[in-house]
Amino acid sequence: MKPKVAFFDFTGCEGCQLDALNLEAEDLIDLLNGIDIVNFREVMTEKADNYDIAFVEGSITTEGEIERVKKIREQAKIVVALGACACIGGINCLKNHVPMEEALRIVYGKDAHYYNTIPARPADAVIKVDYYVRGCPPATSELVKVIKALLLNKKPDIPNYPVCVECKMAGNICVYEKGQTCLGPVIRAGCNAVCINSGRYCWGCRGLVDEPNIESQKDILTKYGLTAEQVIEKFKIYDTCSEVLK
Amino acid sequence: MNESSVLIIESDPIVRDSLCEWLKSTGFDVTCAESAEGIVKIVEKRDFNIAIMDVRLHGETQLAILREMKAIRPWIKSIIITAYPQEETVLEAKKIGIVDYVVKPIDLDDLQRIIHGTIESIYKDNINAINIESSVESSTEDLIPGIKKSFAISRDNLALMVENLLKETEVVGVKAKQGKYVYDKISGFYELSLDYDVTVSPPTRYLLPERETLLKFRTDNNHRIEPVIKYTPRVIMGVHPYDIKAIELLDEVFMTHNPDPNYIARRENTVIIGVDCLRPSPGSFAPSMGTNWTETGFDLLLTDIGNSYIIKIGTERGAEILAKYAKYRLPTGDEIVRQKKVRGEALSRYKLALDIPRDRIPKILEDSYDEPYWESRSISCLSCGSCVMVCPTCYCFDVRDEIALNLKDGERFRCWDGCMLVDFAKVASGENFRRDKASRFRHRMFRKGKYILERYGKLGCVGCGRCSSACLAGIASPLEAFNSLADNIRLKEAATRVVQPAKQEQDIYIPEMAEILSVRQLTEKEKVFELKLKSGKQLGHYPGQFVSLSIMGVGEAPLSISSSPLRGKNFELAVRSIGDVTSALHALKAGATVGIRGPFGNGFPLKAFEGRDLLLIAGGIGLFPLRSLIQYVTDRRYDYGKVNILYGCRAPAERVFTDELELWKNSKDIDYHETVDRPCEGWTGNVGVITNLIDKVEIDVKKTMVAIVGPPIMYKFVIEKLKKRDVPDAHIYLSLERRMKCGIGKCGHCQINSIYTCQEGPVFSLTQLRSLREAVL
Numbered sequence A: 001m002k003p004k005v006a007f008f009d010f011t012g013c014e015g016c017q018l019d020a021l022n023l024e025a026e027d028l029i030d031l032l033n034g035i036d037i038v039n040f041r042e043v044m045t046e047k048a049d050n051y052d053i054a055f056v057e058g059s060i061t062t063e064g065e066i067e068r069v070k071k072i073r074e075q076a077k078i079v080v081a082l083g084a085c086a087c088i089g090g091i092n093c094l095k096n097h098v099p100m101e102e103a104l105r106i107v108y109g110k111d112a113h114y115y116n117t118i119p120a121r122p123a124d125a126v127i128k129v130d131y132y133v134r135g136c137p138p139a140t141s142e143l144v145k146v147i148k149a150l151l152l153n154k155k156p157d158i159p160n161y162p163v164c165v166e167c168k169m170a171g172n173i174c175v176y177e178k179g180q181t182c183l184g185p186v187i188r189a190g191c192n193a194v195c196i197n198s199g200r201y202c203w204g205c206r207g208l209v210d211e212p213n214i215e216s217q218k219d220i221l222t223k224y225g226l227t228a229e230q231v232i233e234k235f236k237i238y239d240t241c242s243e244v245l246k
Numbered sequence B: 001m002n003e004s005s006v007l008i009i010e011s012d013p014i015v016r017d018s019l020c021e022w023l024k025s026t027g028f029d030v031t032c033a034e035s036a037e038g039i040v041k042i043v044e045k046r047d048f049n050i051a052i053m054d055v056r057l058h059g060e061t062q063l064a065i066l067r068e069m070k071a072i073r074p075w076i077k078s079i080i081i082t083a084y085p086q087e088e089t090v091l092e093a094k095k096i097g098i099v100d101y102v103v104k105p106i107d108l109d110d111l112q113r114i115i116h117g118t119i120e121s122i123y124k125d126n127i128n129a130i131n132i133e134s135s136v137e138s139s140t141e142d143l144i145p146g147i148k149k150s151f152a153i154s155r156d157n158l159a160l161m162v163e164n165l166l167k168e169t170e171v172v173g174v175k176a177k178q179g180k181y182v183y184d185k186i187s188g189f190y191e192l193s194l195d196y197d198v199t200v201s202p203p204t205r206y207l208l209p210e211r212e213t214l215l216k217f218r219t220d221n222n223h224r225i226e227p228v229i230k231y232t233p234r235v236i237m238g239v240h241p242y243d244i245k246a247i248e249l250l251d252e253v254f255m256t257h258n259p260d261p262n263y264i265a266r267r268e269n270t271v272i273i274g275v276d277c278l279r280p281s282p283g284s285f286a287p288s289m290g291t292n293w294t295e296t297g298f299d300l301l302l303t304d305i306g307n308s309y310i311i312k313i314g315t316e317r318g319a320e321i322l323a324k325y326a327k328y329r330l331p332t333g334d335e336i337v338r339q340k341k342v343r344g345e346a347l348s349r350y351k352l353a354l355d356i357p358r359d360r361i362p363k364i365l366e367d368s369y370d371e372p373y374w375e376s377r378s379i380s381c382l383s384c385g386s387c388v389m390v391c392p393t394c395y396c397f398d399v400r401d402e403i404a405l406n407l408k409d410g411e412r413f414r415c416w417d418g419c420m421l422v423d424f425a426k427v428a429s430g431e432n433f434r435r436d437k438a439s440r441f442r443h444r445m446f447r448k449g450k451y452i453l454e455r456y457g458k459l460g461c462v463g464c465g466r467c468s469s470a471c472l473a474g475i476a477s478p479l480e481a482f483n484s485l486a487d488n489i490r491l492k493e494a495a496t497r498v499v500q501p502a503k504q505e506q507d508i509y510i511p512e513m514a515e516i517l518s519v520r521q522l523t524e525k526e527k528v529f530e531l532k533l534k535s536g537k538q539l540g541h542y543p544g545q546f547v548s549l550s551i552m553g554v555g556e557a558p559l560s561i562s563s564s565p566l567r568g569k570n571f572e573l574a575v576r577s578i579g580d581v582t583s584a585l586h587a588l589k590a591g592a593t594v595g596i597r598g599p600f601g602n603g604f605p606l607k608a609f610e611g612r613d614l615l616l617i618a619g620g621i622g623l624f625p626l627r628s629l630i631q632y633v634t635d636r637r638y639d640y641g642k643v644n645i646l647y648g649c650r651a652p653a654e655r656v657f658t659d660e661l662e663l664w665k666n667s668k669d670i671d672y673h674e675t676v677d678r679p680c681e682g683w684t685g686n687v688g689v690i691t692n693l694i695d696k697v698e699i700d701v702k703k704t705m706v707a708i709v710g711p712p713i714m715y716k717f718v719i720e721k722l723k724k725r726d727v728p729d730a731h732i733y734l735s736l737e738r739r740m741k742c743g744i745g746k747c748g749h750c751q752i753n754s755i756y757t758c759q760e761g762p763v764f765s766l767t768q769l770r771s772l773r774e775a776v777l
């Protein structure tokens, strides 16, 4: 029996789901040979409440969404967070950082205080998440990799080393050498350092590695001329929420 | 094609032209002259391998010319043509040093034999002149006859060679990119940078690509597995000797022990054209690792000597390439001299070096396994793996499977991995055998300096310096690690020497005799004494350490060493006459003998200061100890960032070492400010307390290290001021004066809580002092 797969979206741009469809026809056929997609708002109209694997996209930003994602967890055997918003909170979390002292505390990871509205949070702040398809937007190849791993019943091999490794594999000149800054040393690889390859720097969309040396990274950013505020801004864009809420 | 150069001097046009045509047809670069006159001008302008000269009967002029030619370019081999071989002229020519003569009418076979013999002898000369280690050469010469020879090739001809190669094969070379250099495929000679310093990533990626399929498989009933060995034949152009040495290590690892078919296929289809590194990168320490030159490991090796290159053949394949694709010639003597010169200059351009011979590295590592160094140095390690990813000698990899969406077809591939990454030593159960940063950091250094050497007979580091420039935390350099650990061991040995009772029990209190070499009056109450140990030994101190000076019968007094250890065997003590010993000392003249014990104490933390901005603050005779550090820092100026010196005195007349103050004031390398509390007439400088000077300096809180020596009251206010500027406690060092007697941690006079100032001090960081309740500031 083919596993039934459903996609659900919460607060996000849905760019992640759209990306999932961006497969070669041949691969799509292979994919559909392996799984049954029973709920995919972007492509199907009928909905089924019977599914084995749930892909959750977007971050959780309302009480209603908390209830909904909990229901999904009850239903599904496996829950996969899809995209930066679902995996780490993502851009939505920007609203969480209001006054400076607050931001500081978030970056320093000691404590979390929230305002009266419910702060944006990643799926795993509410429910147990089994796998993550990281990135903003996540790469099709990685989504496929996770699906394949699920079908083969093995752990998807998503690296726990930082972007620098893939950046060096790509033979890039480190952006620090050009006087720019980059979060590559603490951000989980897996994207093949696309941003640096294309002349930019890593802004952290895939979240932190398991044991990031945040202190050292901050020192380095300061050494390269960023002020304390700018250092915090760097971290804020993507990857602080998960650290705080976990 | 061989294009060695020949100069023909022959007045008979028929003989001249036919000789010329014949030599040209065999590939020589020929220049003709009608008569001996004017030859000197030609030879002054350009060099030749061989000169062939017609010498007539009573050819006095021609002999003179021969002599002159010999004087300008002694290496040119001359052959004379003569109709009168028995005559005195020929005898005279032989004395001048011709290689041989041919009798007219010329027998071409004869001449050809002579020319070939001459060329052989030039080869031999060259081999001896060009080789760095001639012993290595002579043995390889026998192994591969006919190769290992050096030629010269013009830049144009080199370009031609590359263009020719490009027609038939892929050529990878060094290109400039965003102010750095990278290896990349080239499409023309013009893209190459042969005078680069270092590339961002090493050429070894063309032998061990970042990802490579090893097997393809299909998981149906009869599991099909096929090996995949893919390679592109290519020439790598412009590999520096240290990278060639790294490739030799990889060859050892992948070709001789459990041979790796993928590596071997790629290696055998890779031609390596090396180039001498004449403009080393600031982070390179290749000479310390013995990798700045190489005699092996390349097919061809170039040395850029200006207008042309010396090109050395390393393998038969190299010789074939040269013969097939290039026009080359024998190097002239002038070119050989130039090669020696450019290599010598290159050697002098290296900035970094090991403090110890490299064969001591394994032992030093072995003795340092449990050192706190690993822990403290790796605190800032990001585990980012950059150091191992850019290293030419790193070759660790991971092997993984990837399966297609049909879940049947798949491949097994390998990709780069490295011991600095968190999960490198993690096993399935979740246990990680190298859990903490320190153990990973240590492991890498042990690989570089010990493990690989023990297994493969070659050090695992070739000194390219790539890791240190790739490491954002600034900690990855093996050179720095090896030197620090060696230093550590040296200090420890020194310390054990002091406390070892058996050997030194009776010695610890006995001073060594020292002679006063000179005495200079500094101020009314202060003099500086230049001393030398009578044993002739160097005192062996660090800036900030002190000695105990005794005048037998009067007593002993602790005195800081005022001079830098880098300035020879003598040392200086600057002393204020204040009591018994010091006034007795003041009464002594050059030639007198005093007793010296020490050096004692810790001195300033030189390692912690390296690479930092320094702010050095002295009050009054606090300059006595601080001067030693200041001299040391100016002697190794390139090891430090900005250097600021602040000096405060009560009155202008109390300023010491005024000649040196003047030097610092005028130095472009140093920022020097001074002030006095109470000015006198004629004083045009600053007036006021020293804390005012601190306002004048820019302090980069992250980078600045501060050393302060002065009276206690000064410490109080200076520290307050520095704290206002957010300088962290750990960056502030003070030298404390305490009452001292033994200098060796026995007498207890100098104790502050649990600490002996003479042992753990007299220099302390403010962090340390804050934990000492007795050290009221």
Ligand SMILES: Cc1cc2nc3c(=O)[nH]c(=O)nc-3n(C[C@H](O)[C@H](O)[C@H](O)COP(=O)(O)OP(=O)(O)OC[C@H]3O[C@@H](n4cnc5c(N)ncnc54)[C@H](O)[C@@H]3O)c2cc1C
Pocket: B546, B555, B556, B557, B558, B559, B560, B561, B573, B574, B575, B576, B577, B578, B579, B580, B581, B582, B583, B621, B624, B625, B736, B737, B738, B739, B740, B741, B762
């Ligand atoms: C680490 C250190 C480095 C020093 N460096 C210098 C220097 O470079 N130049 C210089 O002129 N002075 C220096 N001094 C101070 C110098 O040691 C004293 O001025 C000197 O000991 C006075 O000895 P005296 O016999 O002349 O005086 P006395 O008054 O006869 O002293 C008697 C004893 O008291 C002790 N003593 C007296 N004053 C001091 C003092 N200030 N510090 C320590 N012990 C003292 C001495 O051990 C001496 O044996 C230094 C002190 C220390 C602790």
Ligand code: SF4
Pocket: A163, A164, A165, A167, A168, A172, A173, A174, A175, A176, A182, A183, A184, A185, A193, A196, A201, A202, B386
């Ligand atoms: S550019 Fe960024 S990811 Fe690449 S090596 Fe530098 S810090 Fe690491």
Ligand code: SF4
Pocket: A135, A136, A163, A187, A188, A191, A192, A193, A194, A195, A196, A201, A202, A203, A204, A205, A206, A207
């Ligand atoms: S380089 Fe950084 S920002 Fe870019 S995709 Fe990768 S993790 Fe995201």
Ligand code: SF4
Pocket: B387, B390, B391, B392, B393, B394, B448, B460, B461, B462, B463, B464, B465, B466, B467, B468, B477, B478
């Ligand atoms: S350890 Fe560093 S210096 Fe040594 S070879 Fe590797 S990259 Fe070069």
Ligand code: SF4
Pocket: B388, B391, B393, B394, B395, B396, B417, B418, B419, B420, B444, B447, B448
């Ligand atoms: S163990 Fe570490 S240092 Fe050694 S080759 Fe592998 S990655 Fe390089």
Ligand code: SF4
Pocket: B380, B381, B382, B383, B384, B385, B386, B387, B388, B420, B470, B471, B472, B473, B474, B475, B476
């Ligand atoms: S030593 Fe430097 S380059 Fe190496 S892993 Fe640590 S931080 Fe990265």
Ligand code: FES
Pocket: B739, B740, B741, B742, B743, B744, B745, B746, B747, B748, B749, B750, B751, B756, B757, B758, B759
């Ligand atoms: S002088 Fe330090 S213990 Fe005696």
